[in-house]
Amino acid sequence: MKLLPLATSEILDLVAGWLAQKENYQWLDFGNGRQIVTPALLKIMAQRDTHFLRVYTGDRDDRPIGIVGLNSVDRVFKTGTLWAVAGEKSFSNRGYVSLASSKFLTLAFRDLGLHVVNTWIVDRNPSVRSLERLNFRFIGRQRQCHTIDGRPYDRLLFDLLASEHRELDEERWHRMERSHQEAVCG
DSSP states (O other): OOEEOOOSHHHHHHHHHHHTSHHHHTTOOOSTTOOOOOHHHHHHHHHSTTOEEEEEEOSSSSOEEEEEEEEEEETTTTEEEEEEEEOSGGGTTTTHHHHHHHHHHHHHHHTSOOSEEEEEEETTOTTHHHHHHTTOEEEEEEEEEEEETTEEEEEEEEEEEGGGOOOOOHHHHHHHHHHHHHHHHO
């Protein structure tokens, strides 16, 4: 797996396409209720210090399969807010988002010098297990502040200190992925 910058118009278009899908954007909020971003806005985000974005690839080639990002990066207070989307759904529920997020958090803490990364997840989103695997700690709840299909939902709040981060073991992850594939394929 590689983490790559959003460096080409093809990648920007691909990511904007993923983020325009309801199954993805309904869980997101890029500020003031903005859930869909255009390639132009993604390019601006990729160039600003307040955002840090990377696409991640699968194991076999450099084809992007998802995106992981930090919004609200504050280099004075050393904080940022994590989000991720599995763009290629054939890679969903196989641990790719967790592995990419783990590698990305290592970059955020090491290269950006962040001290704490926070995130939130809509109450009914099953991705909460990914946050637990990454050692995020539950810190609270914002009640009924996120709307999906006209219904209000709570946001569950989490954070992770740099000292609590442990990058997932990629070799162990590959062994688990191989055994999963063998079980599925027979």
